[in-house]
Amino acid sequence: MLQSVSQFDLEWENIQTAQQWTALKAGINLQAASLCNRFPDAGINLLEIRLHPYDRIRWLKAGLNAARRMNDKYAESAHLGNLGMASLELAQYDDAIHCHEQSLTLDRELENSNGVAEDLNYLGTIYYYLGQYTHAHDLFEQALATFAEIGDEQGQGIVLNSIGNLAYSQGNL
Secondary structure: OHHHHHHHHHHHHHHHHHHHHHHHHOOOOHHHHHHHHHHHHOOHHHHHHHOOHHHHHHHHHHHHHHHHHOOOHHHHHHHHHHHHHHHHHOOOHHHHHHHHHHHHHHHHHOOOHHHHHHHHHHHHHHHHHOOOHHHHHHHHHHHHHHHHHHOOHHHHHHHHHHHHHHHHHOOOO
């Protein structure tokens, strides 16, 4: 892991320059749009470590625009979900809700059940942070049912943890 991070850091300036170039050219060049579309998800964990959420949002918006230009609905949904998470980190709740609702709509259209469940869980988390516990609980229950329907035990565990945190915050031990 440390070796990977070190290698990434050695190339960080080149990575940033390439992302900026593809973002500039994405509107006029499909190959640049294709690359720009992939930048935000390439090494996403490293980008979360190395980029401030404001910078990640910039990269994700460029990727989102490229995905839309290429009519890549799966990438569009992924970028919207990641934009929602970055917005949540900045406590930009309205933006986070808007992104996850758009992602949810796309995931339903694409019949991407895992994406639907993740979107519902993230929306539940946002409403939990906003203190709208009943709405959050309803979203968590929908996410849990969707994860159960597709047999995703890890997803179910994540949602059950969210439901537990919600119950705890309401004094329901």
